[in-house]
Amino acid sequence: MHTDTERCVRAVQSKDARFDGWFFTAVLTTRIYCRPSCPVVPPKPENMTFYPSAAACQQAGFRACKRCRPDTSPGSPQWNARADAVARAMRLIRDGLVDREGVPGLATRLGYSTRQIERQLRAELGAGPLALARAQRAQTARVLIETTALPMAEIAFAAGFSSIRTFNDTVREVFALAPGELRARAAKRSAGPGQSPAPGVIALRLPFRRPLNPGNLFGHLAATAVPGVEEWRDGAYRRTLRLPYGHGVVALSPRPDHVACRLSLTDARDLTIAISRCRWMLDLDADPVAVDDHLRTDPLLRPLVERAPGRRVPRTVDADEFAVRAVLGQQVSTAAARTHAARLVTAHGERIEDPEGGLTHLFPTSRALAGLDPEALALPRTRRTTLTTLVGALADGSLRLGVDSDWDATRARLAELPGFGPWTVEVIAMRALGDPDAFLPTDLGMRRAAAGLGLPATPAALTAHAAGWRPWRAYAVQYLWATDDHPINHLPD
Structure with missing residues (x-):
């Protein structure tokens, strides 16, 4: 976008926060770079030049504005x-x-x-x-x-x-x-009134592009929380984090213009990755206006978008963990999936201390789970085979999940594993890999929502209709799920 000078100038002159992170404005006269929504009086167009990243601005010799702090803007969607x-x-x-x-x-x-x-x-x-x-x-x-x-x-x-x-x-x-x-x-x-963070706790704000609907985002995370690893406490979603240099505990609370983040880390070198993974989990770098504008073009989806815009796709801080939990959640209720996961955590997770809450463990690694006894799992035999094959592939590196995964190639690899049908593959693509076009036409909640709205109810017909929602079908799933009065769609009391 930074090459479209006329559009960038209009965004700067209107102080349009939707474009924060899409590009950066460098002012030739002051040698300062800003985000488009900077509150100062916009410079003359002839004194502006535009860059695609803060790094490019810095490399060109510009320094960050002290008012708008462009280095803290949301990432490019x-x-x-x-x-x-x-x-x-x-x-x-x-x-x-x-x-x-x-x-x-x-x-x-x-x-x-x-x-x-x-x-x-x-x-x-x-x-x-x-x-x-x-x-x-x-x-x-x-x-x-x-x-x-x-x-x-x-x-x-x-x-x-x-x-x-x-x-x-x-x-x-x-x-x-x-x-x-x-x-x-x-x-x-x-300085002045306010509560300081406890010693060892890092308190910061995670910015996002408005609107943000916290109901489905935090509701989903809280409703599916694994005891000992995750919890909802005092208006915050809290969970443990396994990080390269140590571990941490994060508390995330939705606010009107940011997400409040409190991090406790055993090694401060993990701060960058902890912030990155929290932003990824909450889908905070999304462009909700672009997504919602596209989905509104379907007359059957438009009322859902208008009623509660800004839905995000809840993701995960650990792709391997989510894949294991997806298998545990096959064809069972949310409560049953949490119970199965909690048993694994108690038996194979690493214990931690949490002075501020009730978190007790890190979710077990694939290597820790690779040696588990299948007979000890309270699962059907076929599900045991699915789980042990998955953790074996993750442990030996023949399957690798992460933010750098090739979405189509990873789907193909997952589909080769026993017990991995379309639902499991697509929910992992959506929440672990972050594919914004992942789609779940066989999901029971999706099919109920589709029937209630007059959308095709069969998977094949629903997939054909949803072609018009691409490349944002994962967001359409969130809007359709929200038609059900399920705890995943609401902030806990």
């Missing part, structure tokens, strides 16, 4: 709506892979050479993977500086910088303030 190499690379960079494995690790995961990845990212984003990762490190450093009392040296290494000097230079270059000045400004903003 295109990276979650596409399955090509650039989109998969961006999801992996957001997940912290470059910091952990470098550009060669990124290229290996995608099956390309480092030169090919560099070229593709520069062509579309104006910056290579190192610059994109550097911009993300700067934002992580800012969060730690402003929300914790950690010493600057610890923050530097937790954010992924190789030295304190590089950390200091990057913060000054990106924010035009030294790290100590950033912390002092944050302290002034937070």
Whole structure:
């Protein structure tokens, strides 16, 4: 979009927040870059230039605006709506892979050479993977500086910088303030009445594009919560997180203009990936206006969209975990699926401490489950075979699920496993892989909703009708599910 100058200028002049994250405005006279909705008086059009990423702005010598804080804007929705190499690379960079494995690790995961990845990212984003990762490190450093009392040296290494000097230079270059000045400004903003986070807890805001309907999003997560791993407490969805350097507990609460996030981590180096996975789980980088406008073109869906716009697709923080839970949920109630999962957690999960709530375990890894005794599972024999085959494939690496998965290839691989029918494959594609066009025409709730609205009720006929909803059929599923008065569609009391 950043190449459409006229459209970008109109968005900046109208301060249209829908375009935050789609592009960034760099002001030639001040050498500052902003989000489109920046509250300051827009510059003259001839003084504006546009970039596709914050990293491209920084690489061109612009520093972040102190008013609109463009580095904290929602991510571009295109990276979650596409399955090509650039989109998969961006999801992996957001997940912290470059910091952990470098550009060669990124290229290996995608099956390309480092030169090919560099070229593709520069062509579309104006910056290579190192610059994109550097911009993300700067934002992580800012969060730690402003929300914790950690010493600057610890923050530097937790954010992924190789030295304190590089950390200091990057913060000054990106924010035009030294790290100590950033912390002092944050302290002034937070002065006055209000509750400070507990020691060791990082409190931050997760931005999103409006509208956001929290009912189906948090309702689904709370209604399907596995005891010990997830809970709804004091107006927040809480869960444990298994992370590269340790583990954590997150509490997420919907607010009118953001999602309040409280993170407790055993290792601060996991902050970037924890934030990324929470945003992914809540689908916060979606463009709900574009999705809803498209679905409204179907007269039968329009009333559902108008009644409660902004539905998101609830995803997961751990694709392997969700695949296991999908198998446990085959042809049983939500309550039964939670019970089966809770038994696995108690028997094979790793215990943790949760001073602020009732969480007790991390969900077991595929390796921990690979050695379980099938006879110990209170499941039909065929379901036991399905589960043990799945965890075996995940443990030995012959099946890999994640944000970088090729959606069609992974569907084909899942379909080869015993007991994996269309429903299981598509629900994993929707919630674990993040395919916005995943579709569940055989789902009982879908078929009931379709019949009630006058849509075709048979899977084949419903699929044919839903061709007009592409590429957003996963969102259409959320609207159709919402016609049922099920706990997944409501915030808990």
